[in-house]
Amino acid sequence: GASSQQQGLDVSCVFFPGTESELKVTAVKYSSEAADKISCTCPPLPAVGSLGRGILLIENEARHRSNRVELIFSPPIDIVGVEPPTGPTRGESLVVVRIAQNIQIQPEDHVFCVFGTQVTPASRLGPHTIQCYSPASVGLKSAGVNM
Incomplete structure (x- = not known):
């Protein structure tokens, strides 16, 4: 393990x-x-x-x-924006990611946001919008966001 x-x-x-x-x-x-x-x-x-x-x-x-x-x-996803613009200020915060492509996500698809080395599930809000929640955190941290 x-x-x-x-x-x-x-x-x-x-x-x-x-x-x-x-x-x-x-x-x-x-x-x-x-x-x-x-x-x-x-x-x-x-x-x-x-x-x-x-x-x-x-x-x-x-x-x-x-x-x-x-x-x-799938083709690579181009991220064009993140809300909040400076990223989450605490753990378990909603993060909205805007992407260039029109994405179709089926219930059986697995889409994730990656915060540094931590992975969280993501879901589709609209044709160009994905939402996820930042991982639980204690104290201030800095991490890049990927999809």
Whole structure:
């Protein structure tokens, strides 16, 4: 788990197209989100669309392999504005993000705001507007916002 990762384990994620013989290391970036969860950053694809891939989590010498999962790749989102303009002043504050594209988000889609290294769920307010809440925080902090 991610909690043992904090004790010095070497963890990496590998995305592969199918069989072990075709294995290609395409991402090793990770972050722990909770004691029982690790989030891996998926590698970019040259085109928009979906692709079935497997995920292999390597934790020191242990290998944990997933079944094939369907990864959906969307065009990059261009952020054109954030409210409040200086970002949230306290934890669990509403943040509204304006984007250049007209975005269609289905209930089964997973859209997130990233505050520094913390990830929070996002939802669609309108065709060019996403809302999310900043993570709980104690004291003043500074962090960039991404989607």
